[in-house]
Amino acid sequence: MTGFCPAxxxxxxxxxxxxxxxxxxxxxxxxLHLPDIRCAACIASVETTLSAMPGVQEARVNLSRKxxxxxxxxxxxxxxxxxxxxxxxxxxxxxxxxxxxQSDEMRGLLLRTGIAGFAMMxxxxxSVAVWSGxxxxxQRMFHLISAAIALPAVAYSGxxxxxxxxxxxxxxxxxxxxxxxxxxxxxxxxxxIGAVQGADRHSWFDASLALTFFLxxxxxxxxxxxxxxxxxxxxLSALTVPQAVLLTPEGERVVRAEDLRAGxxxxxxxxxxxxxxxxxxxxxSDVDRSALTGESATCPVAIGAPxxxxxxxxxxxxxxxxLRAGKDTALSRLAELVATAxxxxxxxxxxxxxxxxxxxxxxxxxxxxxxxxxxxxxxxxWRAIDVAIAVLVITCPCALGLAVPAVSVVATGRLFRxxxxxxxPTALERLAxxxxxxxxxTGTLTTGEARLQGAxxxxxxxxxxxxxxxSTHPYSRALIAATKARGIVPGAVEKVVERPGLGIxxxxxxxxxxLGRPSxxxxxxxxxxxxxxxGEPILFTFGEDVRADAGELIARLRGAGxxxxxxxxxxxxxxxxxxxxxxxDDVQCAMTPDDKAEWIRAKHRAGHRVLMVxxxxxxTGALSLAHASAALGSGLxxxxxxxxxxxxxxxxxxxxxxxxxxxxxxxxMRQNILLSAGYNVVAVPLALxxxxxxxxxxxxxxxxxxxxxxxxxxxxx
Amino acid sequence: MNVLAILIPVxxxxxxxxxxxxxxxxxxxxxxxxxxxxxxxxxxxxxAAPKD
Numbered sequence: 137m138t139g140f141c142p143a144x145x146x147x148x149x150x151x152x153x154x155x156x157x158x159x160x161x162x163x164x165x166x167x168l169h170l171p172d173i174r175c176a177a178c179i180a181s182v183e184t185t186l187s188a189m190p191g192v193q194e195a196r197v198n199l200s201r202k203x204x205x206x207x208x209x210x211x212x213x214x215x216x217x218x219x220x221x222x223x224x225x226x227x228x229x230x231x232x233x234x235x236x237x238q239s240d241e242m243r244g245l246l247l248r249t250g251i252a253g254f255a256m257m258x259x260x261x262x263s264v265a266v267w268s269g270x271x272x273x274x275q276r277m278f279h280l281i282s283a284a285i286a287l288p289a290v291a292y293s294g295x296x297x298x299x300x301x302x303x304x305x306x307x308x309x310x311x312x313x314x315x316x317x318x319x320x321x322x323x324x325x326x327x328x329i330g331a332v333q334g335a336d337r338h339s340w341f342d343a344s345l346a347l348t349f350f351l352x353x354x355x356x357x358x359x360x361x362x363x364x365x366x367x368x369x370x371x372l373s374a375l376t377v378p379q380a381v382l383l384t385p386e387g388e389r390v391v392r393a394e395d396l397r398a399g400x401x402x403x404x405x406x407x408x409x410x411x412x413x414x415x416x417x418x419x420x421s422d423v424d425r426s427a428l429t430g431e432s433a434t435c436p437v438a439i440g441a442p443x444x445x446x447x448x449x450x451x452x453x454x455x456x457x458x459l460r461a462g463k464d465t466a467l468s469r470l471a472e473l474v475a476t477a478x479x480x481x482x483x484x485x486x487x488x489x490x491x492x493x494x495x496x497x498x499x500x501x502x503x504x505x506x507x508x509x510x511x512x513x514x515x516x517x518w519r520a521i522d523v524a525i526a527v528l529v530i531t532c533p534c535a536l537g538l539a540v541p542a543v544s545v546v547a548t549g550r551l552f553r554x555x556x557x558x559x560x561p562t563a564l565e566r567l568a569x570x571x572x573x574x575x576x577x578t579g580t581l582t583t584g585e586a587r588l589q590g591a592x593x594x595x596x597x598x599x600x601x602x603x604x605x606x607s608t609h610p611y612s613r614a615l616i617a618a619t620k621a622r623g624i625v626p627g628a629v630e631k632v633v634e635r636p637g638l639g640i641x642x643x644x645x646x647x648x649x650x651l652g653r654p655s656x657x658x659x660x661x662x663x664x665x666x667x668x669x670x671g672e673p674i675l676f677t678f679g680e681d682v683r684a685d686a687g688e689l690i691a692r693l694r695g696a697g698x699x700x701x702x703x704x705x706x707x708x709x710x711x712x713x714x715x716x717x718x719x720x721d722d723v724q725c726a727m728t729p730d731d732k733a734e735w736i737r738a739k740h741r742a743g744h745r746v747l748m749v750x751x752x753x754x755x756t757g758a759l760s761l762a763h764a765s766a767a768l769g770s771g772l773x774x775x776x777x778x779x780x781x782x783x784x785x786x787x788x789x790x791x792x793x794x795x796x797x798x799x800x801x802x803x804x805m806r807q808n809i810l811l812s813a814g815y816n817v818v819a820v821p822l823a824l825x826x827x828x829x830x831x832x833x834x835x836x837x838x839x840x841x842x843x844x845x846x847x848x849x850x851x852x853x
Numbered sequence: 854m855n856v857l858a859i860l861i862p863v864x865x866x867x868x869x870x871x872x873x874x875x876x877x878x879x880x881x882x883x884x885x886x887x888x889x890x891x892x893x894x895x896x897x898x899x900x901a902a903p904k905d
Contacts, residue, residue, distance in 0.1 A: 176893065176896050179889060179892060179896070180896055180898055197889060198886040198889055199886055199888040199889030199892065200885070200887060200888035200889060201886070243879065243884075246884060247876075247879065250872065251872065254868050254869075254871060254875075258864065258865060261864055274857070281861060285865070
């Protein structure tokens with residue numbers, strides 16, 4: 137290593153990156169997301185599985201980020217994912233472009249903390265000599281050496297504070313970083329002037345560096361605590377690049393969904409999500425619109441029918457003429473609405489900001505008063521500045537800077553272990569204020585899977601399952617699941633023909649049997665009808681499974697003094713069935729996405745604070761409007777992006793902890809702020825009286841920081 | 854007091870040595886996967902014949 141200056145290190149890093157990128161022309165990299173890996177055994181099995189694949193040169197698992205980096209030649213993610221699935225690991229490809237620059241910020245913070253720590257230790261060593269009696273030239277020399285170490289270190293390490301303070305001042309606001317920057321800069325500059333003049337005054341280099349160092353530790357902790365959550369959230373959105381099958385005169389071609397143009401013709405296979413808005417040009421099918429409307433019933437489409445991006449094609453292949461693609465689709469416009477609402481929520485001021493708003497002017501006034509009073513009384517401007525700096529350094533919210541981040545690290549870490557990712561920095565404080573919890577129905581309180589209702593005869597079920605076995609329609613899957621649950625073997629059928637948008641027919645023992653839309657079979661009702669050749673149609677109806685832990689969750693939320701409501705886009709009957717099984721009485725049915733948002737607005741106007749839990753696109757408006765929001769990890773990207781918390785574990789039970797842990801966390805934050813304020817109440821009068829030496833200031837600062845950190849680490853109750 | 858001329862550079866150099874070691878750990882990506890490294894050290898796959 138040749139140079140130690142941070143710029144050189146950065147440059148060297150950059151050069152190293154370039155070098156690997158250069159050699160990557162020969163070998164390529166694939167990034168895989170492995171959501172389920174936990175332990176040493178998983179690392180070993182994933183790495184061995186991947187290394188055994190052809191073309192793989194090296195595979196390395198990063199357990200903290202739940203990723204695997206695979207490098208090699210001619211890599212194709214699909215066989216790698218299949219091999220991992222065989223070994224029992226779920227894996228998905230990550231779009232590397234969307235993850236760029238994520239680890240750089242943490243690196244920068246660590247680097248700044250390291251440099252501040254190094255400089256602080258050296259300067260303190262020199263200060264010891266001065267305090268133990270070095271005088272005249274020796275003292276001056278020590279001060280000059282301290283300056284040579286401290287000034288570059290402060291300039292580099294303090295940059296995050298200076299940048300934030302400058303930003304706030306430019307917008308005419310005061311934040312906590314303004315007094316911090318002022319104290320750091322003033323103490324460094326005044327000490328430098330003293331050192332150059334050789335004046336016999338206190339030097340503040342060590343205080344200036346200690347301040348930077350302690351505050352950087354707070355920032356680094358804060359960043360580390362949320363980086364796991366942030367990277368997971370970014371990964372969720374980087375997952376699976378949407379693709380489309382474009383029909384060209386030369387044949388079919390797979391392109392990225394965002395590259396589609398209006399007028400393009402695309403093919404959508406059954407089971408695929410539509411990549412763009414358009415009209416059906418050819419084909420007959422059913423689409424699942426639940427992502428957009430929240431309604432669980434499927435919707436038939438025929439030639440000329442409008443379809444939107446985000447819907448899932450169920451039964452037959454469709455050819456679509458694209459009307460709007462990329463950023464213009466209904467789906468993307470909804471996502472934009474969400475982003476706007478997100479901006480509004482980011483104006484929420486957290487506890488730390490509120491404390492800073494009250495505290496920052498007070499600090500400045502105290503410093504100024506000390507300066508003016510001392511100057512007036514003693515006529516010695518340097519002495520007055522000295523006292524003013526002592527006041528600024530002591531009141532400087534070193535502990536306050538740690539008070540909130542340290543607690544939020546502990547609380548979010550605890551929630552993370554329960555499978556809850558806290559994305560937003562102020563989410564904990566907002567969650568603690570919640571008094572109403574609103575749930576979406578489909579996919580949130582229920583599993584979102586259809587389930588056969590009633591008790592059809594075994595023979596009928598066996599026949600229906602035999603017909604359904606070739607289809608991916610949710611009702612078909614439900615029929616097959618019901619057969620398996622009863623231990624029935626589906627019958628044998630011949631010449632199965634899928635009639636897109638209608639159903640399936642086949643031949644059994646010479647008779648024609650049909651399974652499909654009730655109107656096609658010649659009956660009425662919801663669900664699927666079976667014509668077994670006897671002329672008497674049999675109707676199968678479907679409901680949804682309530683999640684196993686939903687009941688317990690609702691009981692625990694009520695126990696915590698919260699009221700619980702259910703908002704659903706579905707019609708009254710399925711709504712009531714779910715609500716009754718959970719004992720919910722506040723139920724809103726047949727709601728459009730706008731209705732949900734309006735319901736939340738009305739609650740907020742009435743003075744309530746709502747936590748919205750949802751998973752679909754139809755919830756995104758409500759998720760982003762609510763005081764706090766949680767989305768299921770299995771839900772749609774847009775829903776996860778709009779919410780503060782992502783539930784990864786796939787079980788709802790953790791949500792009750794969300795409220796209790798955040799309430800306990802906020803209590804602890806308040807306690808910490810009081811503690812650090814307590815130190816100031818004792819130390820500020822001393823500083824104002826001119827009794828605070830840099831030594832005393834440093835002691836007070838470290839003590840309060842340590843107390844606050846230890847208090848944060850105590851078990852949250 | 855002349856001994857200071859040697860001692861101060863020595864102390865600063867020792868500090869720089871520590872800083873250099875810290876930079877090295879960072880460049881060697883030792884903070885990138887603290888969770889995984891905690892488990893890897895207990896893994897016996899590399900015990901007999903180190904791969905790399």
